[in-house]
Amino acid sequence: MRPITKLTSSLLALALFAGPAAAVEESRVPGGVALIDLGEAAQRPEATFRDRPVWVRRNGDGWQAVVGIPLGAEPGRHELSVAGAEDRDFEVADKEYPVQRLTFDDDEQVNPNAEQLKRIRRDHREIKGAYRHFSEDSPVPTFQPPVAGPRSSSFGLKRILNGQPRSPHSGMDIAASTGTPVSAPAAGEVIETGDYYFNGRTVFVDHGQGVVTLYCHLDSIAVEPGDRVATGDRLGTVGETGRVTGAHLHWSVSLNDARVDPALFLADEAEQASAGN
Ligand SMILES: [Zn+2]
The missing domain is CATH 2.70.70.10 (Glucose Permease (Domain IIA))
Structure with a gap:
């Protein structure tokens, strides 16, 4: 196998950094995940959902919150709080589990x-x-x-x-x-x-x-x-x-x-x- 040069690996790291965030299938239902874009910022924004800190990750040039929706969440409008910014509303659909x-x-x-x-x-x-x-x-x-x-x-x-x-x-x-x-x-x-x-x-x-x-x-x-x-x-x-x-x-x-x-x-x-x- 061809060894990865320092240049190649740093380009690879750059590509990973600047690319769109991969995987985690979005599913805005109780027991699912909502992906909420938070826009560009120099620092990772702090977001909370139901008073719990939320995973915020890089997504292209911006940031994205990956919000876990509890199984007990009511269908309807929910709010993600973002420190120093507007709250983000998102809709949770109903899901009937057997x-x-x-x-x-x-x-x-x-x-x-x-x-x-x-x-x-x-x-x-x-x-x-x-x-x-x-x-x-x-x-x-x-x-x-x-x-x-x-x-x-x-x-x-x-x-x-x-x-x-x-x-x-x-x-x-x-x-x-x-x-x-x-x-x-x-x-x-x-x-x-x-x-x-x-x-x-x-x-x-x-x-x-x-x-x-x-x-x-x-x-x-x-x-x-x-x-x-x-x-x-x-x-x-x-x-x-x-x-x-x-x-x-x-x-x-x-x-x-x-x-x-x-x-x-x-x-x-x-x-x-x-x-x-
Ligand atoms: Zn089990």
Whole structure:
């Protein structure tokens, strides 16, 4: 292979810098992503949505906010606040997610006892803290699937567990057997690991700008908080810890503390979508 000269690589860097921002499929629905152009500015503008800092990235000569829309967002007009500039309005369309009914033999998986509820509240505080991480790193616009395997379109499903309505499904389930390696879909920093009542063994990775991914129900964890990971580095292995009906990876992608459909970040899924399949 021809070695890349210093000149070529700096031209390449320039081309990447000045080009239009790639990938991240836009979908202005609850659980989707809105791409909002913020115009030209010398410094990266600071934008917030529902009081959470938002990922702002280069787009050509200007800047663009990549806004995560929570699953619970109402359809209609929403406002992105931009420091020192006009708010930007954008419209969120309705999306009807299908209902999924699941049965757990152990009813404490659906109706935890007082002791378990105490643990769940503790888990929740730690999980919330991880989701609210915001660092200045710039995330990459596309992810590699963390596990090779059939990806279900399970994001957003309204859940009825043992006949009772529960929170919607906030991630993508990927079927794989226990022990299958789980790898980082993009570079980042491990910010938290834990063993939670519902999520089981879990790893959180911060990719920068409020983009946080998590990996649940792991059999084993191969990283520690503070570890830097590159794309493809092992985070752990698939398992069935926590509340599961079988071994799989539950993968969530969070932007500005809003869980969004991970499929919007997978290059091949975006291609499939644009090919009309
Ligand atoms: Zn799941």
